[in-house]
Amino acid sequence: MAARGQLDTVDGLAQLSFVVLGMLEAQAGRQDISMVQTRLLGVLRDRTPTMNELAALLDLDKSSVSGLVVRAERRGLVERVPSTTDRRVVRVTLTDAGRTLVSHVAARFEAEVSRLLDVLPAAERATLSGLISQVLVTQATSRGIELFPDTDHAAR
Amino acid sequence: MAARGQLDTVDGLAQLSFVVLGMLEAQAGRQDISMVQTRLLGVLRDRTPTMNELAALLDLDKSSVSGLVVRAERRGLVERVPSTTDRRVVRVTLTDAGRTLVSHVAARFEAEVSRLLDVLPAAERATLSGLISQVLVTQATSRGIELFPDTDHAAR
DNA sequence: TATTGTTATACTCTATAACTATA
DNA sequence: TATAGTTATAGAGTATAACAATA
Numbered sequence: 001m002a003a004r005g006q007l008d009t010v011d012g013l014a015q016l017s018f019v020v021l022g023m024l025e026a027q028a029g030r031q032d033i034s035m036v037q038t039r040l041l042g043v044l045r046d047r048t049p050t051m052n053e054l055a056a057l058l059d060l061d062k063s064s065v066s067g068l069v070v071r072a073e074r075r076g077l078v079e080r081v082p083s084t085t086d087r088r089v090v091r092v093t094l095t096d097a098g099r100t101l102v103s104h105v106a107a108r109f110e111a112e113v114s115r116l117l118d119v120l121p122a123a124e125r126a127t128l129s130g131l132i133s134q135v136l137v138t139q140a141t142s143r144g145i146e147l148f149p150d151t152d153h154a155a156r
Numbered sequence: 157m158a159a160r161g162q163l164d165t166v167d168g169l170a171q172l173s174f175v176v177l178g179m180l181e182a183q184a185g186r187q188d189i190s191m192v193q194t195r196l197l198g199v200l201r202d203r204t205p206t207m208n209e210l211a212a213l214l215d216l217d218k219s220s221v222s223g224l225v226v227r228a229e230r231r232g233l234v235e236r237v238p239s240t241t242d243r244r245v246v247r248v249t250l251t252d253a254g255r256t257l258v259s260h261v262a263a264r265f266e267a268e269v270s271r272l273l274d275v276l277p278a279a280e281r282a283t284l285s286g287l288i289s290q291v292l293v294t295q296a297t298s299r300g301i302e303l304f305p306d307t308d309h310a311a312r
Numbered sequence: 313t314a315t316t317g318t319t320a321t322a323c324t325c326t327a328t329a330a331c332t333a334t335a
Numbered sequence: 336t337a338t339a340g341t342t343a344t345a346g347a348g349t350a351t352a353a354c355a356a357t358a
Contacts, residue, residue, distance in 0.1 A: 008285055009273055009282075009284060009285040009288070010269045010270055010273065011266075012285055012288040012289055012292060013176055013273070013284075013288060014176060014180070014269065015292055016169075016173070016288050016292060017172070017176040017177050018177070019292070019295055020169055020173040021170075021173050021174070021177055024170070034347070036347090036348070037347095050316080050317090051317060052316065052317080060348090060349075060350090061349070061351080062316080062317065062318090063317085063318075063349080063351080064348070064349050064350070065317095066317070066318055066319085067318095067347085067348070067349080068347095068349095070318095071348090086315095086316080086357075086358075087316095087356080087357060087358085088315065088316040088317065088356065088357045088358070089315095089316065089317085090317070109170075110166050110167075113166045113169060114166055116291060116294075116295060117166065117169070117291065119290060119294040120287060120290060120291065124287055124290075125165055126165075127283060127287065128169075128287045129164055129165040129168055131276060131283065131284045131287075132165070132168040132169060132172050133168055134275060134276060134280075135172060135272060135273065135275060135276065136168060136171055136172060136175070138272075139175055190324070190325080192324090192325070206339075206340090207340055207341095208338090208339065208340080216325090216326075217326070217327055217328080218339080218340065218341090219326080219327070219328080219329090219341075219342080220325070221340095222340070222341055222342080223324085223325070223341095224324090224325075224326095226341095227323095227324070227325090242334080242335075242338095242339080243333080243335085243339095244333065244335070244338070244339040244340065245334095245338095245339060245340085246339080246340070
């Protein structure tokens with residue numbers, strides 16, 4: 001009984017995760033960008049990382065990030081900025097167009113997930129929020145640090 | 157305040173979704189298979205669909221499914237079975253190796269998500285389960301209603 | 313020598329369009 | 336003609352290995 005209930009929770013959470021990230025992918029698709037490009041723009045919203053840091057944030061090989069950034073740059077969404085202190089280093093930053101685009105996708109996505117949660121009365125939504133926070137905080141702690149990163153879409 | 161709380165819920169749910177599907181991807185990666193291959197094997201666990209049905213289930217073009225199945229077949233995970241009633245039709249089925257592999261990935265994934273939820277007392281896990289179910293049921297219903305005219309997954 | 317990043321290469325994944333073979 | 340599936344093609348995304356430039 002307990003095991004059964006536990007499994008149901010796992011299954012439901014997995015399904016819900018597919019639905020939620022499917023919504024993000026769909027909204028990104030509307031702006032003709034892929035999930036990984038969306039994640040790239042997402043992490044750049046509050047950072048100007050080096051290529052190496054970007055690779056760590058996105059959990060990709062640096063060579064993969066090279067291609068990713070080339071394609072985003074070609075579309076005018078990001079820019080490479082050479083470091084002045086270390087001439088090997090390049091920092092990546094959002095262009096205005098990139099910032100506008102990612103804000104748009106984020107806003108539409110948040111609105112859509114909001115609608116999804118609208119079926120729950122405010123009190124239950126608050127309960128859900130609290131439960132999710134508990135899980136996330138524990139997860140973050142056990143993973144090491146990174147406790148209060150706002151919307152770190154680099155999550156894995 | 158209400159809007160803020162709602163946004164927090166949305167954000168938390170998005171983060172949690174990344175964590176959960178990241179766990180699935182990591183477990184699949186351990187068995188050297190991609191997310192889409194995992195989804196393929198997953199839908200085949202209780203179905204033997206035609207290529208066309210598979211395309212609808214995975215929300216992919218039929219040509220994409222052709223390649224997907226070719227690569228899975230090459231690895232001995234699925235098999236093409238020609239239909240006896242309509243010689244144009246091919247059905248796809250799991251091999252024993254494919255079934256073993258997908259069971260393994262699913263079991264590891266479920267265990268990992270279970271551990272993630274272990275921080276919640278049983279009563280709160282049950283509450284979470286109920287809330288998720290409510291959201292999923294509503295989502296399914298609204299999707300079902302929308303899909304009456306045609307079964308085309310046009311979103312993307 | 314060690315590092316930062318790019319390039320060469322090979323593979324998966326994806327869609328569009330054209331095709332084959334059935335129906 | 337219409338449908339089921341494959342193939343040709345082109346492009347994104349990914350990793351490994353080799354490389355250039357800088358430290």
